[in-house]
Amino acid sequence: MTDTAIEAAALGKRFGGPSRRGGWALRDCGFRLPAGRICAVVGPNGAGKSTLLAHAAGLLEPTEGTLTVLGSHPSAARERIAYVAQDKPLYPQLTVTETLRLGHELNPGRWDAALAERIVTDGHLDPAARIRDLSGGQRTRVALALVLGKRPELLLLDEPMADLDPLARHQLMGTLLAEAAEHGTTVVMSSHILGELAHACDFLLLVGDGRIRLGGAIDDLVAAHRLITGRGPLTDALAPHTVIESRATGRGLTALIRPAGPIAPGWEAAEPSLEDILLAHLRSPDAPALLTPGATARSSASDMSAAVTA
Numbered sequence: 001m002t003d004t005a006i007e008a009a010a011l012g013k014r015f016g017g018p019s020r021r022g023g024w025a026l027r028d029c030g031f032r033l034p035a036g037r038i039c040a041v042v043g044p045n046g047a048g049k050s051t052l053l054a055h056a057a058g059l060l061e062p063t064e065g066t067l068t069v070l071g072s073h074p075s076a077a078r079e080r081i082a083y084v085a086q087d088k089p090l091y092p093q094l095t096v097t098e099t100l101r102l103g104h105e106l107n108p109g110r111w112d113a114a115l116a117e118r119i120v121t122d123g124h125l126d127p128a129a130r131i132r133d134l135s136g137g138q139r140t141r142v143a144l145a146l147v148l149g150k151r152p153e154l155l156l157l158d159e160p161m162a163d164l165d166p167l168a169r170h171q172l173m174g175t176l177l178a179e180a181a182e183h184g185t186t187v188v189m190s191s192h193i194l195g196e197l198a199h200a201c202d203f204l205l206l207v208g209d210g211r212i213r214l215g216g217a218i219d220d221l222v223a224a225h226r227l228i229t230g231r232g233p234l235t236d237a238l239a240p241h242t243v244i245e246s247r248a249t250g251r252g253l254t255a256l257i258r259p260a261g262p263i264a265p266g267w268e269a270a271e272p273s274l275e276d277i278l279l280a281h282l283r284s285p286d287a288p289a290l291l292t293p294g295a296t297a298r299s300s301a302s303d304m305s306a307a308v309t310a
């Protein structure tokens with residue numbers, strides 16, 4: 001069993017057709033996601049989050065570089081991976097019961113029928129209802145029942161909670177996290193709901209313009225930043241540090257920095273929240289990337305392609 005859920009080296013994906021990045025949806029992405037983490041994939045619209053998840057699910061092949069999942073090429077790990085795409089494709093003509101039966105048939109030996117049925121029952125879904133007659137949020141519940149019932153080692157969820165009402169979101173997130181904790185499942189979920197991620201996730205990948213801008217355990221990323229506030233001369237306060245964003249506020253100036261030495265006297269330094277860090281990076285797309293040592297790929301693209309083809 002590998003201690004790495006996903007590892008990418010120099011990963012690039014180019015789609016045909018005109019685009020603002022010369023057709024590159026992802027470019028030069030390198031990172032490592034340790035197994036057992038709950039990882040948030042965050043970034044602006046069009047950043048490359050879905051493309052990254054689809055590579056991990058084995059649905060897209062890289063144009064350059066490599067990506068391994070649970071130590072193998074994603075296609076070799078398919079039985080151990082479950083993936084819910086953003087549009088949550090299901091068979092519209094099947095009923096809820098028939099959909100779960102299909103899940104059972106497709107996953108012999110690992111299907112957790114009790115769990116899948118509980119997720120559907122908790123949403124008060126009529127087992128005889130056809131998928132096409134369900135609401136978007138109800139379909140999401142069935143899709144989550146299917147992937148959790150599979151008991152995957154790696155669960156890839158592309159904006160899983162977007163169309164759920166707040167109560168359903170809270171309840172399903174609770175079920176998801178409890179199952180992941182019990183079975184050591186690695187979960188990767190993209191989301192735009194920053195507040196939700198801070199509670200649920202312990203690892204972060206921030207994708208921007210097709211590149212990994214931040215990667216690491218959330219505790220390590222928080223520890224690498226400081227929110228400083230003060231009124232003194234700007235140059236003294238900010239000089240040695242990497243400044244992600246600085247803004248004038250009622251109290252003088254507030255800046256999110258990556259400290260490179262002591263903070264200047266007279267300036268207050270506080271621990272930023274995950275939301276502070278994400279918003280500052282989203283507002284400052286040119287800030288330098290940061291990958292913590294735990295999130296740095298251990299292998300080069302050539303090592304990984306040799307391992308995958310061996």
Ligand SMILES: Nc1ncnc2c1ncn2[C@@H]1O[C@H](COP(=O)(O)OP(=O)(O)OP(=O)(O)O)[C@@H](O)[C@H]1O
Pocket residue numbers: 015016017019024025043044045046047048049050051052
């Ligand atoms: N099948 C495709 N063919 C052509 N271009 C694509 C395709 N899929 C994605 N792209 C392009 O790749 C880039 C990244 O798209 P992707 O869907 O991965 O972004 P995202 O971060 O998931 O966005 P969102 O938050 O809006 O879901 C975009 O510029 C998009 O237009």
